[in-house]
Amino acid sequence: MIHAEGLRKRYGEVDALKGVDLDVPQGTVCGLLGPNGAGKTTVVRVLTTLLRPDGGTARVAGCDVVADADRLRHRIGLAGQHAAVDELLTGRRNLVLFGRLYHLPRRTARRRADELLERFGLAEAASRPVKTYSGGMRRRLDLAASLIVAPPVLFLDEPTTGLDPRSRLALWDLLRELVSDGTTVLLTTQYLDEADHLADQIVVVDSGRVAASGSPSALKSKVGDGRVSISFRAAGDLSTGIEVVRGVLPGEPEVDRAERRLTVPVEDGAASLIKVAAALDAAGIGVDDLGLRRPTLDEVFLQLTEASEVTAA
């Protein structure tokens, strides 16, 4: 549904995109992850016809983003980093305006606006100017505006930045509903848990290149099976504990003396945990907390982006 090959874009002296490939099948969610300035927004802008790429090709919903831009604009929805709605107008007037700009007949535009207001829980606020809306309501209105023509492909640039946790969860539910109806979604986010929860496929972008891609679990397994983490009761426990752990586990322990904590990367999670527990118990060492931590996407992300920084230097 979204297919890009070797996308390149230059802003003056800066190479914003240095050859980005993407492939997003229909009805799936692709999460574009990356630090600020990595090129996430530029990718979205190219795919939504806002920016012309300097090199490479991209097709979205069967339309070339350059040659077929007008046809494509009927097939995509875009919700950007800001809630791009008119503050002075009411929620309904905003949706009718955008509907009219999709060339819907007046009556259809009104009907569609009411449907969307209802669906996004904005029916009661429909006649109020948007400036009286909360942040969550604005984002929902913005998302509603991007869904007016029920586009098969939806682009969301940091859809939940600045939202409180409840509004974020509500937005996630709406997105899942859309995807189950067959919509293809490309979203950029700085929140790794968001990508983890929503995305079928994650593409990590760093300095204009794809640093890694795959399912969330595939990416996590790249950084190992997990870590055993031990918090010791006293400083003395930590010192002897390090030796005990070295005796039973092959991995090199990482020590945080201030927190009296030690973490060791392990291959076979549960078995290692049992081994360590038994050894510490036998040595009579005071332990406050002991557990197995699966790698988080944050760790994957940090490792991947650090690695590319090293190769770039």
Add this chain to the structure above:
Amino acid sequence: MTMLEPPATRAGRLGWAVIDSLTIAGRTYSRLRAQPGELAGFLVFPIIMTVLFGYVFGSAITLPGGGDYRSYLMPGIFMQVAALTAVSAATSVSEDMALGLIDRFRAQPIARSAVLAGRSVADLSIHLLSVAMMALCGVLIAGWRPHGSPLETLAGFGLLALFAYAMIWIGTYIGLFVKNGAQADAATFGWLFPLTFLANAFVPLEGLPSWLRPIADWNPMSAVVSAARLMFGNPGSAAASWPLRHPVTATICWSVLILTVFVPLAVRRYRTATSR
């Protein structure tokens, strides 16, 4: 929902462009209805200028050729308000940019020129409303009268409107570059407001130092004021330069020149502009 296809013919595309422009213009009117204070501001500023200049400065200024200063002043204020349409055009375009609305419009299948064209027409119509209010105030407060024939009077207002429309496009172009409304204001009002005084709008040019005189003579705003005075039959001062001897031709030339330069520039900028 059925997928709409863009029209295949030139006429069909033109039809969409017109409809889109009207939709965008409708948005400007809706905004104004939601914000009546804004409209009041448009109307009050000219009244303040009329009273301020007409009665405060007017008591000290005498025209070289004789004549009533307040009648001399009114075309000047009409021109000043026409020139300052650039400020509100720049401010509102830049606010749409900052909000990401321009991005949304550009990701929608809207005719490329429609967003700017629709706004410019709406801005002009609002400007005409404020001109009508000013004319009424001029007649009631300042004792201003157009002495020409109805057709000449209409032509006078037509020339002012043409100039205002050109200024709206300058403002639109600037608004697509700046980051927010405050910058837009500084990038337009900052030079426009002083420039309206470097013209024959408020004082006769005879008294200017010789190095400043050519600037004021060739300032397009002077030509506009002279053209309006000519059409309204209001007192003016002696014309030394070509544009002031042929103010109607000069006004049309200046306005058309501005439009030919800034309309394509603004539309091109719009096509590539993004919110950052």
